[in-house]
Amino acid sequence: MSLGQISQRAGEWLRGAGPQSEVVISSRIRLARNLAGFPFVGRASKAQQQEVVQRCQEEVMSGRLGAGLIWVDLTQSTALDRQLLVERQLASRQHVKATLDLPRAVAIGADETFAIMVNEEDHLRVQVLRSGMQVGDAFAQINAIDDTLEEHLDFAYAKRFGYLTACPTNVGSGIRVSVMLHLPALKLTGEIEKVRRAARDMHLAVRGLFGEGSEAQGDLYQISNQTTLGRSEQEILTYFQHSVVPQVIAYETKARMALLQQRQWELDDKIWRAWAVLTHARVMGTEEVLSLLSHLRLGVNLGRIDTVDIPTINELLLLTQPAHLQRVAGRELDPASRRRARADLIRQRLAAK
Amino acid sequence: MLKRKCDQCNSPATHHSVEIIKGQKIEKHLCDAHAAEAGLAIKAVHTPINELLTNFVKVRSGGAAQETVCEHCGLRFSEFRESSLLGCQSCYTAFEEQLGPLLERAHEGGTHHLGKVPRRAGAGQERQQHLLRMRKRLAEAVDCEDYELAVRLRDDIRGIEEQPE
Numbered sequence: 001m002s003l004g005q006i007s008q009r010a011g012e013w014l015r016g017a018g019p020q021s022e023v024v025i026s027s028r029i030r031l032a033r034n035l036a037g038f039p040f041v042g043r044a045s046k047a048q049q050q051e052v053v054q055r056c057q058e059e060v061m062s063g064r065l066g067a068g069l070i071w072v073d074l075t076q077s078t079a080l081d082r083q084l085l086v087e088r089q090l091a092s093r094q095h096v097k098a099t100l101d102l103p104r105a106v107a108i109g110a111d112e113t114f115a116i117m118v119n120e121e122d123h124l125r126v127q128v129l130r131s132g133m134q135v136g137d138a139f140a141q142i143n144a145i146d147d148t149l150e151e152h153l154d155f156a157y158a159k160r161f162g163y164l165t166a167c168p169t170n171v172g173s174g175i176r177v178s179v180m181l182h183l184p185a186l187k188l189t190g191e192i193e194k195v196r197r198a199a200r201d202m203h204l205a206v207r208g209l210f211g212e213g214s215e216a217q218g219d220l221y222q223i224s225n226q227t228t229l230g231r232s233e234q235e236i237l238t239y240f241q242h243s244v245v246p247q248v249i250a251y252e253t254k255a256r257m258a259l260l261q262q263r264q265w266e267l268d269d270k271i272w273r274a275w276a277v278l279t280h281a282r283v284m285g286t287e288e289v290l291s292l293l294s295h296l297r298l299g300v301n302l303g304r305i306d307t308v309d310i311p312t313i314n315e316l317l318l319l320t321q322p323a324h325l326q327r328v329a330g331r332e333l334d335p336a337s338r339r340r341a342r343a344d345l346i347r348q349r350l351a352a353k
Numbered sequence: 354m355l356k357r358k359c360d361q362c363n364s365p366a367t368h369h370s371v372e373i374i375k376g377q378k379i380e381k382h383l384c385d386a387h388a389a390e391a392g393l394a395i396k397a398v399h400t401p402i403n404e405l406l407t408n409f410v411k412v413r414s415g416g417a418a419q420e421t422v423c424e425h426c427g428l429r430f431s432e433f434r435e436s437s438l439l440g441c442q443s444c445y446t447a448f449e450e451q452l453g454p455l456l457e458r459a460h461e462g463g464t465h466h467l468g469k470v471p472r473r474a475g476a477g478q479e480r481q482q483h484l485l486r487m488r489k490r491l492a493e494a495v496d497c498e499d500y501e502l503a504v505r506l507r508d509d510i511r512g513i514e515e516q517p518e
Contacts, residue, residue, distance in 0.1 A: 034442065036442065036480075036481040036484065036485075037480075037481050037484030037485050037487075037488055038441075038485075038488065039425075039426045039440055039441040039485075039488075040438065040439060040440055040441055040442075042436070042438050042440070043426045043428060043440035043441055045492050045495075047492070047495065048488065048492065121438070143469075146469075147472075150471050150472060150473065154473060154480075154481065154514075155471055156442040156481065157470075157471050158442070158445060158446075158466075159466070160449075160464075160465050160466065161445050161456075161465075161466055162466025162467075162468060162469075163466075163469075163471075164442040164445055166438045166439055167437055167438055167439070168437075168439065168445075168452060168455070168456055168459065169437075169459055171445070171456065171466075172460065172463065172466045172467075172468060173466070173467075173468035173469060175468070194367065197367055198365075198367060201367065201368070201369045203461050226459075226460075227459075227460045227461045227463060228460065228463075229456055229459075229460035229463035229464070229465070229466060230460055230461070230462065230463020230464060230465060230466070230467055231460075231461075231463060231467060231468070232467045232468045232469075233468050233469060235467075
């Protein structure tokens with residue numbers, strides 16, 4: 001399995017299935033771990049950084065985590081491949097930065113449900129990605145991966161502070177639970193800021209599609225925990241399962257119903273305009289596509305349009321991103337050609353249905 | 354979310370603050386309207402860690418923070434303040450005094466780990482410290498091009514690592 005093969009389809013997290021998938025696009029959990037006895041990444045010598053990569057590679061690729069893992073040495077990979085990993089949420093933007101002269105890698109599970117970044121901010125950043133609201137299953141999977149890694153790797157750990165991480169905001173359990181939510185109705189009714197503020201006040205972070213510092217394009221929001229010390233993993237999971245997510249879903253659902261009852265013409269107009277533009281435009285930017293796909297997704301979920309299904313929308317969400325577009329085209333494209341190729345691809349995929 | 358009601362009416366509270374005055378914890382929860390009425394520029398409880406650090410160090414030291422250095426990796430506390438990143442696991446011990454209250458604020462009052470414990474924890478801690486020291490000596494040996502010493506240290510490290518705990 002190579003990166004070229006995985007770019008042809010949507011990853012597991014965009015399968016468009018899973019519980020509560022009308023609002024919850026995906027669930028993600030990541031664990032931050034460091035190897036005992038080595039300085040953290042930022043303070044390690046190049047030789048030490050290299051040794052950490054080697055150790056992790058031996059362990060991660062030992063077969064104990066299953067067969068078919070892809071190991072990507074980021075110092076050897078092309079800019080396009082690195083961008084591809086970010087678009088598929090398998091590596092962070094920080095991790096793939098071209099200017100970084102640092103031995104580092106990312107391992108990808110065969111089904112793309114998990115990925116392990118080596119030498120990001122911490123020696124190991126393990127993540128599990130699932131479609132829909134599946135934080136419980138995601139945790140079971142990541143915990144098993146962590147147990148396996150721990151059999152042969154010694155993680156930095158102390159009684160008081162738990163798993164020791166480079167940034168003290170992750171210390172303790174080193175866990176970040178995050179759910180990606182599609183909140184178009186809250187955006188349309190102007191209530192999204194309230195949700196953002198409330199989330200922040202409850203110690204939850206709200207980010208855009210591509211994490212830290214990214215805008216909430218396509219009405220996609222990631223909500224994640226900030227507290228990792230003094231709370232068990234289970235406590236955080238329960239908080240998401242029984243409090244945070246059900247409440248946001250309830251708000252969004254209420255806003256969707258309000259739109260249907262009070263602004264149905266306006267809503268239908270938005271949905272069908274999105275369809276019209278997507279099926280006819282000749283030049284398209286990513287931001288516009290994300291916004292139109294958002295309206296289309298809302299339309300499908302509310303039963304207002306049946307010319308397209310959710311898996312196709314998810315596939316387009318990913319394939320219209322710059323690196324994916326170039327992969328599909330099989331060559332590098334300048335921004336202007338990308339905008340044309342993007343419009344072509346969308347028309348093609350939507351016409352086929 | 355939004356489970357708290359405003360202290361002064363039945364609307365959901367959207368502004369929260371916790372102040373500690375002479376050891377007394379005072380919590381305020383207000384809705385938009387009452388927060389505005391109170392004329393309080395109430396800040397969200399969550400503050401970026403950089404800001405926390407800067408404020409905290411100022412309060413603690415009256416402006417001139419006494420410089421603590423981690424003896425293992427050489428990181429100065431002031432460097433940590435700049436980058437928000439620690440240098441090695443020993444920094445948690447070296448800066449424990451400064452980090453304790455800071456972490457408590459960053460983690461909603463959390464002071465001690467409550468989650469998963471690695472199966473190999475505990476006994477391993479001293480070993481971790483020892484390995485960290487050995488690796489530091491190894492790095493120094495390589496820097497000074499003392500390869501004979503480096504090889505010996507490398508073997509020693511391997512030996513320690515392969516020992517059952």
